[in-house]
Amino acid sequence: MKRVITIIIVVVVALGAIAYVLSNNKKKNEEKTAFIAKGGGAVAVRVAQVEKKAVDLDFSANGNFIPKQELNFLSENAGRVKAIYVDEGDRVSKGQVLARVDAEIINTDRETAEATYENAKRDEARYQSSFQTGGVTQQQLDQAKLATKNAKLRLQASQRRLSDANIKSPINGIVNKRYIEVGAFVTAQGTQLFELVDVSKLKLKVNVNESQVANLKIGDQIEIKSSVFPTDSFSGKVTFIAAKADATLNFPVEIEVENSHKNTLKAGMYGTAVFKFPKQAPSILIPRTSFVGSVSSNQVFVLDKASNTAKTRNVVAGRILGDNVEILDGLKEGETVITSGQINLTEGTPVSIVK
Structure with a gap:
């Protein structure tokens, strides 16, 4: 019995909804008819x-600040971390040693490569002397020269690996994240070591429409506002204007901002670019x-x-x-x-x- 009552209630509600929709459509049609009728046939x-x-061509656009440079620094050699010289938040310069990998095995490889190279040079000298007296052929001499060249390349590669045992910063910036500890083993396949960011300059990424992008050019000076520091005004320069619109038919624009103000901006903060243009006729x-x-x-x-x-x-x-x-x-x-x-x-x- 309850099921029958429920079905009846559902049917009544559905009929009421249909009646409401039809009544609403009729009302809209009457309004359209009245709109046309006002003109007396016109x-x-x-x-x-x-x-x-x-x-007035002036406009503003909101966006996010991103670092000028951001690098997830990966290991190039396998080995155990022997020492770490920086911590999160430390400012580093390009070429500064951040950490050191145990170079014992790498140094052994270098010594072996050096010995092989010295031996190849002596063999080449003997073949060169024998070739002058007809003791060896030109082909044998060429093979000796090739062996010397290959040995030299292997030595250079081992010297480079030994040098890379000192993990150096490739950019100026700040250690935003440290992923390793002393004693950890890193692989040559690319263990993540540090996340480095350079925030001495930031980029504000905004999107503008087709009518706005037509008035922009590389090098334009732009006023920048930050909601975090509302009383401060920052200056930026347009460094990139997309040649193609994105999926929303807007054009990405990047503005480089000097981050030397007393209130330091952080990557990830919101910013507003205020685009101002000369007065138009x-x-x-x-x-x-x-x-x-x-x-x-x-x-x-x-x-x-x-x-x-x-x-x-x-x-x-x-x-x-x-x-x-x-x-x-x-x-x-x-x-x-x-x-x-x-x-x-x-x-x-x-x-x-x-x-």
């Missing part, structure tokens, strides 16, 4: 006055919705006030500035463009202005 439209306005601007289809169509409808009809007008569009579009040619101040209802218009269609 197409109801909205309009905007064509006028010159000051063009007033231009004719119309709403973006005035265009038939899209801005690329370069076509609008103009209101003929004498006959109260819509007239097609071809224009030349310039910059897209937010919700407005700059008009380079085709319109004059004082004219009226139609901003909505164009889908129902053709040349000479009577219109009724809805406020």
Whole structure:
């Protein structure tokens, strides 16, 4: 019995929902009909006055600060860590020794390679002397020379490995993370040793749209604000502008910021880039919705006030500035463009202005 009652309740609720949707759709259709009917048979439209306005190109964009350089430092030789000379938070310079791997085995390899090289040189000298008297052939002499060359290369490689036993910093920066301890064994396949970051300069990564990126160039000086230090103002320089938009149709931009202020910025903080441009001369601007289809169509409808009809007008569009579009040619101040209802218009269609 309870199951039957539950089914009945579900059916009633579903029927009520359907009735509500149908009633709501009917109401919307009546509103559209009333909107058209206001014009007394003419197409109801909205309009905007064509006028010159000051063009403001200034804008701001938010982003994150990232280090100028960031390096996950990996081991190049196998061995046991003998000593560590830095800790997390220490500032290091390029070439500074950070740690040392036990070089006993590496040194043995170097000594063996050196002995092999010296022996190869003596063999080559003997073959050279024998070749002068006809004791060996040219091929045997060439093989001896090749053996000497290979032995020298092996010696150089072993000397390099011995040198790499002293793990040196490849950049100036700060030890952000230390992954090893004294006595730990590292492999030649790349055990992670340190995470080094250089925050003497930071990069602020922001995204800008197509109309904004058109006004930017490499080297532009940009004002930077930080929400952590609201009373401080930082200066940056545009160092990268993407040549291609990302999946959101925005263009990534990188701004390099000197981090020498009394309040030191940290990588990962939020920042705001304030882009300011010289004052622009007033231009004719119309709403973006005035265009038939899209801005690329370069076509609008103009209101003929004498006959109260819509007239097609071809224009030349310039910059897209937010919700407005700059008009380079085709319109004059004082004219009226139609901003909505164009889908129902053709040349000479009577219109009724809805406020």
